[in-house]
Amino acid sequence: MKNMRTQERIANGFIHSILGILSFVWILPIFWLVLISFRKEPGSYTSYILPKSYTFDNYIKLFTDTSLFNYPRWFLNTLIVAICTAAVSTILVLMTSYALSRLRFKMRKPMMNIALILGMFPGFMAMIAIYHILKSFGLTQTLFALVLVYSGGAAMGYYISKGFFDTIPKAIDESAMLDGANKNTIFWKITLPLSKPIVIYTILMSFMGPWMDFIFVSVIMKDNYQNYTVALGLYRMLSRENIFMYFTRFAAGAVLIAIPISILFIYMQKFYVSGITGGSTKG
Numbered sequence: 001m002k003n004m005r006t007q008e009r010i011a012n013g014f015i016h017s018i019l020g021i022l023s024f025v026w027i028l029p030i031f032w033l034v035l036i037s038f039r040k041e042p043g044s045y046t047s048y049i050l051p052k053s054y055t056f057d058n059y060i061k062l063f064t065d066t067s068l069f070n071y072p073r074w075f076l077n078t079l080i081v082a083i084c085t086a087a088v089s090t091i092l093v094l095m096t097s098y099a100l101s102r103l104r105f106k107m108r109k110p111m112m113n114i115a116l117i118l119g120m121f122p123g124f125m126a127m128i129a130i131y132h133i134l135k136s137f138g139l140t141q142t143l144f145a146l147v148l149v150y151s152g153g154a155a156m157g158y159y160i161s162k163g164f165f166d167t168i169p170k171a172i173d174e175s176a177m178l179d180g181a182n183k184n185t186i187f188w189k190i191t192l193p194l195s196k197p198i199v200i201y202t203i204l205m206s207f208m209g210p211w212m213d214f215i216f217v218s219v220i221m222k223d224n225y226q227n228y229t230v231a232l233g234l235y236r237m238l239s240r241e242n243i244f245m246y247f248t249r250f251a252a253g254a255v256l257i258a259i260p261i262s263i264l265f266i267y268m269q270k271f272y273v274s275g276i277t278g279g280s281t282k283g
Contacts, residue, residue: 097161
């Protein structure tokens, strides 16, 4: 018994050591980025690790010196696109998932399989076709076009939400139908209130897309500088002619765009985990 406890302590100590090392590896780049954002010396490369002097000017100039890089406008663009995309995508995903979970129709399984297979292909494979479709409708270089692109294929990510809806007992739906409720009423007034974790999960995933995407916005926006999002705008700071003067400002901008996502994840962490694990009301 004593030997088993000793072995268990050794195993736990080993696991904690591995987790500690991994945590250090994950946190180190973030810590370095924050340090660079406060560094006073310009340039992307220095022969030393810790800055010799610190300043808040990198953050201040992001919002005051907008002649070349209009960071406030880009941040606002990204926020607008992210909120609209999250709203549209969440509704599409949840309605599609509920229909595939609760309704039975002839082409249900083939449709699910096709959507699952298509979802395995990266979205940028179709970006040229998408660009020309948007161009034919005169929608290129607009924020509305970004919302359409980010939310257009959202319903293909139905499988996680469907798995969650599958865990909600169908007896609840049957009881509601006996009381005169239709499918629409059951979805909006019964199923969704019981599905808070998956709703939060879907909102978070949809909200993150515009913050991180670079490929589609660069193709759609082209040279429309004012409608850039932060991902494309910050990338422009790293061009050969700008990187020396703007690298530390780029680091400051990268830190700022991480704040909204971090706050959302910290605040909604328990719902996010429940949404992934598929927990729901049992009985």
